[in-house]
Amino acid sequence: MSASESGLVEASKRYLMNNYGPPLAAFVSGSGCVLVDEDGREVLDFLSGIAVCSLGHCHPAVTAAISEQAGRLVHTSNFFANEHAPDVARRIEELLGLGEGRVFFGNSGAEANEAAIKLARRFGGEKRRRILALEGGFHGRTMGALSATGQPSKQRPFEPLVPGFAHLRPGDIGALEAEIAKGDVAAVMLEMVQGEAGVVPVPDEFVLAARELTAAGGALLIVDEVQTGFGRTGQWFAFQRLGIVPDMVTLAKAIASGFPVGALFARAEVAAAFQPGDHGTTYGGQALAMAAAKATIDALIELDAPSTARAKGERLRAAVERVPGVAGVRGSGLLLGVMLEQPLARETQAAALDEGLIINAIGDSVVRLAPPLVVSDQEIELAASMLGRALARARIASEGEA
Ligand SMILES: Cc1ncc(COP(=O)(O)O)c(C=O)c1O
Structure with missing residues (x-):
């Protein structure tokens, strides 16, 4: 059976070591800030492969x-x-x-x-x-x-x-x-x-x-x-x-x-x-x-990567600071740590992926954002609204459990 027939996540779990934990999803193509998963669903990437793909995915040059x-x-x-x-x-x-x-x-x-x-x-x-x-x-x-x-x-x-x-x-x-x-x-x-x-x-x-x-x-x-x-x-x-x-x-x-x-x-x-x-x-x-x-x-x-990161970073910071449940934002340019009011970073990461946004939980209360530097203003606003929905869902789920 090929990896795609069995589902890439399941195949990875079967054949690869578990040192990263189970994969959260499987992507097969990408362009700019958008990744496409094995079922054809588009996801906005605000992690860039952990601050790697600064030019976005598959930059033509x-x-x-x-x-x-x-x-x-x-x-x-x-x-x-x-x-x-x-x-x-x-x-x-x-x-x-x-x-x-x-x-x-x-x-x-x-x-x-x-x-x-x-x-x-x-x-x-x-x-x-x-x-x-x-x-x-x-x-x-x-x-x-x-x-x-x-x-x-x-x-x-x-x-x-x-x-x-x-x-x-x-x-x-x-x-x-x-x-x-x-x-x-x-x-x-x-x-x-x-x-x-x-x-x-x-x-x-x-x-x-x-x-x-x-x-x-x-x-x-x-x-x-x-x-x-x-x-x-x-x-x-x-x-x-x-x-x-x-x-x-x-x-x-x-x-x-x-x-x-x-x-x-x-x-x-x-x-x-x-x-x-x-x-x-x-x-x-x-x-x-x-x-x-x-x-x-x-x-x-x-x-002009530095000035682009500064300008986009300011916009992203301002958009994220307005999101309910966000206690503050630290870092600079397009490497930002979003501090949450509640220790719901992992739940928020999972809910965000469900909404169509890749972010990264670090510890209990911080989410890292590191989108490609080519991110558009529209993508920044979209990401902030998806983050807001993800945070709200994480909060409601945790209140349900309590
Ligand atoms: C500051 C810093 N140094 C070193 C490393 C290790 O890099 P690599 O994972 O490519 O070995 C990382 C990876 O996240 C890092 O953030």
Whole structure:
């Protein structure tokens, strides 16, 4: 029996591991902000594959670039150069505006962070091995990235973790100062907005202090822009709002419209610590992935992704703030955390899908919205009204149960 004959959700449950929980639906095509499920029903996507499909689904320029490259040359290995990887790296360097650097390409956000952790230790030498990260932070699920992730519930089942990681409370500048003063810190790793913690911005003063203290104390600053990068928060990269200069920036998600790509940018002086043989991955930076990334970045530049995210984000925020049952909205641009008056996030997510809207519950009381940047004003208003209906249904169902 083929997967479609048995129903894609049921077939997935039978053959795939249950690490994500059962699939909520199955989609077979998409265009812009709209996905089409296996029964032909259209759904408005306000999650973008978790902040990945910023150009919407199947953007014509990205589809064309992938198709053309797939018919010409897919993969040759990193023994050889290809025609797109330097172009993508140059675009990243220009958009970051951190001066001359070097890029390592991998296949995911976790891999970008693994590379950053290894480079920080390589640069730090024998004496500087420790990595400081933040409570609530999320950096991925591989062992190094998981060790940097500041969420014990995700870590505990997999202990022992990689040694040499410590977590600070975002905002605790005193603790940061004390840790860096020990002289053994290779790097501080943080997100500007903790997406997986419920779209929680890290306090500006803390980020500014982290930059000052690491620079003064001989440690590096790594900013994880995997979720916030490429315009989503209203800047090309969220750190740019504060005008700081990180030593490394990690990227993934929106970089290639869903083609699996992760990237680590490091200032040239730091990047020089990696010697041939120190790090690698078979697929990283291959021609097909880089064709997808180049077309994506060019289309994001054409769209002026940051100002688009700012304008659409303001509109979405205003529309959602009016919805009964919403206690507030945090985050910036088109990465928003909607705080609910009642702990009904999961019920609201389910009811929204039923209404025809994809949103994402994080914890009990927060719903994440991260629509494609190409979302129309009309789609924003439609989503807000569907969210309102979903919240009302969730509330009525919970009152019925009580
Ligand atoms: C900030 C941040 N870093 C790293 C990751 C891990 O990326 P990936 O799932 O591509 O490994 C994520 C994924 O959600 C993320 O949000």
